[in-house]
Amino acid sequence: MALDNETVHIIARLARLNIDDSELEKYGSELSNILNLVEQMEAVDTSGVEPMTHPFDATLRMRADEISEGNQREKFQAIAPSSENGLYLVPKVID
Amino acid sequence: MTIITLAQLSADLDAGKVSSTELTQEYLQRIDASEHNAFISVDQELALTRAKDADAKRANGESSPLLGVPIAQKDIFCIDGTQTTCGSKILENFIAPYTATVVSNMHDHGVVSLGKTNMDEFAMGSSNETSHYGNVVNPWSSKGATLVPGGSSGGSAAAVSAQLAPAATGTDTGGSIRQPAAFCNLTGIKPSYGRCSRYGMIAFASSLDQAGPMTHTAEDAAMLLNTMVGFDSKDSTSLDVPAEDYTTQLNDSIEGLNIGLPKEFFGEGLKPEIATLIERAVKEYESLGANIKEVSLPNSHLALPSYYVIAPAEASSNLSRFDGVRYGYRTEEYTDLVDMYTKTRSEGFGDEVKRRIMIGAYALSSGYYDAYYSKAQKLRRLIANDFNDVFKECDVLMGPTTPSTAFSAGSNSDDPVAMYLNDIYTIPANLAGLPAASIQAGFTSAGLPIGLHIIAPYLQESKLLNVAHQYQKVTDWHTLSAPGASAHNVGEKA
Numbered sequence: 001m002a003l004d005n006e007t008v009h010i011i012a013r014l015a016r017l018n019i020d021d022s023e024l025e026k027y028g029s030e031l032s033n034i035l036n037l038v039e040q041m042e043a044v045d046t047s048g049v050e051p052m053t054h055p056f057d058a059t060l061r062m063r064a065d066e067i068s069e070g071n072q073r074e075k076f077q078a079i080a081p082s083s084e085n086g087l088y089l090v091p092k093v094i095d
Numbered sequence: 096m097t098i099i100t101l102a103q104l105s106a107d108l109d110a111g112k113v114s115s116t117e118l119t120q121e122y123l124q125r126i127d128a129s130e131h132n133a134f135i136s137v138d139q140e141l142a143l144t145r146a147k148d149a150d151a152k153r154a155n156g157e158s159s160p161l162l163g164v165p166i167a168q169k170d171i172f173c174i175d176g177t178q179t180t181c182g183s184k185i186l187e188n189f190i191a192p193y194t195a196t197v198v199s200n201m202h203d204h205g206v207v208s209l210g211k212t213n214m215d216e217f218a219m220g221s222s223n224e225t226s227h228y229g230n231v232v233n234p235w236s237s238k239g240a241t242l243v244p245g246g247s248s249g250g251s252a253a254a255v256s257a258q259l260a261p262a263a264t265g266t267d268t269g270g271s272i273r274q275p276a277a278f279c280n281l282t283g284i285k286p287s288y289g290r291c292s293r294y295g296m297i298a299f300a301s302s303l304d305q306a307g308p309m310t311h312t313a314e315d316a317a318m319l320l321n322t323m324v325g326f327d328s329k330d331s332t333s334l335d336v337p338a339e340d341y342t343t344q345l346n347d348s349i350e351g352l353n354i355g356l357p358k359e360f361f362g363e364g365l366k367p368e369i370a371t372l373i374e375r376a377v378k379e380y381e382s383l384g385a386n387i388k389e390v391s392l393p394n395s396h397l398a399l400p401s402y403y404v405i406a407p408a409e410a411s412s413n414l415s416r417f418d419g420v421r422y423g424y425r426t427e428e429y430t431d432l433v434d435m436y437t438k439t440r441s442e443g444f445g446d447e448v449k450r451r452i453m454i455g456a457y458a459l460s461s462g463y464y465d466a467y468y469s470k471a472q473k474l475r476r477l478i479a480n481d482f483n484d485v486f487k488e489c490d491v492l493m494g495p496t497t498p499s500t501a502f503s504a505g506s507n508s509d510d511p512v513a514m515y516l517n518d519i520y521t522i523p524a525n526l527a528g529l530p531a532a533s534i535q536a537g538f539t540s541a542g543l544p545i546g547l548h549i550i551a552p553y554l555q556e557s558k559l560l561n562v563a564h565q566y567q568k569v570t571d572w573h574t575l576s577a578p579g580a581s582a583h584n585v586g587e588k589a
Contacts, residue, residue, distance in 0.1 A: 008453075015411060015456040016418075016433070017449055018441040027450070033512045034454050040400045041470050044477070051472030052479060053302060055288045055528020055553070060331050075192050081425035088420050091432050 001039065002032045098576050101262050101315040105160045108153065115153070115163025119146035119207055122165050125581040126210060126259045131232040133244075133254040135170045136178045137210030145207040152205065160318055162205030167260035169251050170211035171218060172198050172306075173295040181297045182216040182226040182247075185417050185424045185443030195295025196327045197264065197306050204322035209260055213250030216445045217414065218271055218299045221517035223249025224508055225447040233279060233501050234579030235543055242501040242543075245275030245517075251309050252279040258580045262310040262319050266296060268303045269402055270496075270521025273533035276309055277496035277546025280535050282563060282573065283309045284316045285521075287554050288528035289334035292327035300409040301332070303402075303525045312573055313534065313563035317341035320556065336554065344557040345564040350384035352562065353489045359395040360494030360520050360548075368539050373495045376536040376547045376566070380493075383565055390489060392481040397474045398523040399515060404458050404471035405526070410448075411455025417443065450511060479527040486552045491562050494520055496533040496546030520548055530556045534563045535572035544572070 003011075005024045008031065012019045019027050073086055082089040107113045119142050126137055142165065149163030173179045173191035180186045198208065215225040222243035223231040231249045233242040234257040244253040248265030252275035255263050265272035267285035276283025284307045291306040298304060308319035320341050327333040356377065361370055381387055419425035419439030426438035444452070458467035485492065497517055507514045524531040529550055536547035547566075551559040567573050 011453045011457045011460070014460060015449075015452045016415075016436045016440050017444070017452065018437050019449075027453070030450055030511055031453060031457070033510075034403055034450070035457075037512055037515070038400045038403055038458075038467070038471075041397065041404070041474055042466075044394075044397060044474060046470060046473035046477070049473040049476050051469050052476035053472060054332060055479065056334070058289075058332065058334075061328075063328065072192070076421070079190055079192060079422045081419055081423075090420055091429060091435055093432050 001035045003028045003035070098311045098574055099258065099261055100311050101161065101164055101318050102312070104164050104261055105318070108163050109158065115146040115149040115165070115207060116143065118163070119143055119165045119209065122209055122260055129257060129259050129581060131234060131253045131257050131259070131579065132229050133212055133231055133250045133257065133259055134167070134210045135180055135182070135213050135228045135250070138177055141177070142207055142209050145202070149205045149207060159205050161322055163207060165207040165209045165260065166201070166319070167210060167212050167251055167254045167263035168198060168208050169248050169264050169266060170214055171266050171297045172264065173297070174198055174208065177211070179211065179297070180228065181218070182214040182228060183443065183445070183448070184227040185440070187227070187424060189423050193295060196292035196329060197296065197323050200325055201322045206322055212248070212254050212263060215247035215249065216448050217297070217410070218247040218266055218268055219410070219447050219451055220246040221270070221274055221514050222246050222502070222504070222507065224504060225445055227445060230504050232579065234577035235279060235501060236579060237542070241504050243278070243504050245278035245501065247271040248275050248309060252276060252281055255279070255281055255309055255311065256577045256580065258576065262308060262315055264306060264323070265309045266304060266306050267525065268299050268406060269525050270518035272307050272309060273496050273521050273531060273546065273548065274517055276533040277544065278501040280544035280572070280575065280577065281309050281311060282313050282316050282535065283307065283533045284320060284556070284559070285524065285531050286320065286324065286556055287334070287530045289332050290324045290556070292325070292330040292333050294327055294329040298413040300406040301413060302409060303406060313532070313560045313567055314342065314345055317345060317560045339557060341557050341560055344561045347561050348384070349380070349562060349565045352380070352385040352491070354380055354385050354387050355390035355485050355489030355492045356387060357390050357392045357395065357485070357492055357494060359392050364516065364519070365495060365498045366500070369495050369498070369500070369545050372537040372539070372545050373493070373547060377493060379566060379569060383569065388489070390485045390492070392478070392485065392523065394474065394477045394481050395523050398478055398526055399519055401471035401474040401478070402522045402526060403454070403515065404467045405475065407451040407455035408458045408468050409455070411452045411459065414448070414452055447511065475526045478523055482523070482527045482529060490558065492550040494548050496520060496548040500539055500541070500543035500545060524550050529553060530559050532559050532563050534566060537572050
């Protein structure tokens, strides 16, 4: 399978990545090579096979609905790129 | 020059021949003087504080095998108050606000963390070349030819091989402990999935990621693993199984051990010289009383394709958290929120990480889930079933860890798929969640180390380490030190 530039562009947008026009071809061919590798999967009949999500087929544990972590807002926000009065600052999203 | 093991350091500390402070200072000096670029950051003050603390505890009569022993930590583990980059520009300024469970477990046993080792960005790579912090030099490089240490735990492997630390932690999603261990003449263990907590270990592919030790010997690996493992309620996939001491079975006889050699691990692509060396290692096992038989893992050729769906898919989801809002890098100029996300991520991630995020985003995108992710998980089941079948008649499986030896920097970097082939023998154990090791098994005519890969059934790390240790008792490959290793004062002092 060969991905065209438009598809590469769409995938990049889904992943919130900018790919320069000059690099579209390179990414397209590298991603296509990976997808070609992956295509070997298609040849195998997997009807009736359960997908394996965990080596032990363990299900997620439930825990008691109790507070286990204290408030560490100041500590966590100290490493934020931009915060003020306990809030994370981002560009305006609503006019 | 000889290697210095954890076992020896432990005995020396216990006998009062050397203090943790002296040991820590010695290793810090070596790190400072080394030119391998094995470390991203070193916190001398913190290391010496812990060493002093360990010495005080020993003076008070406290004793624990690794109390006061310094080791290196892969820079994928968060340590409270310490820079934790995961090899990425996007986390260049990230000071972790909490400590990974694996690290706090080790600290509870008195282990001293020397510093954080270099790695492929977000553990995505097999040569350490995707690190934002520069290439790492394999201490087995000869003059004039710089070889890669393997990856993604390349800095950890180089650090131990160059004797900048007696042991290090690594993580293994598709071979990232075992492949660099093979390239740098070390013992590397990937435990069963769920043995070591993933809490505080920056996530790459959550259903595969597993931490483990990188050491000179199986005995050291058992000692270090003892301090790393344990159930952790903070990791939803942590295994709640009773604790065990991995050193207790090391000396068991392996007479009558049934070793399976999957024929798929000796096929096309394997360098003939490595095949010969692996055959010689298997013969050694035969002389120790093991029975050898050829077996088959018929679906193992599907491991690489399914891995390159599962790992990127999980990575694309995990790495969506890097958006420039709560921590890490944020771009300088932006017009709106989406622009901020996009520029932050485009500037903060390197090429290999972008490729894998994009493959993952594509595989998970609307209409493709069944064809890719779900299909890959079904193949994962077939691969795991193959192992279940062969373990009915074998105690362990063996083969080469890698199809080739350490290669030159730059030689594989423009072909991602060629680079992926490095992990062709290691990935199946990750997909099945099985414990596996790479141990030192000799050298090619070019003087480069090769690794013997051993895979054991679920939760049989003790058996795995026993099998590795018995080989090391009758061979000396693991004792050979790299030409680029640091000069030795510790041993003389001790």
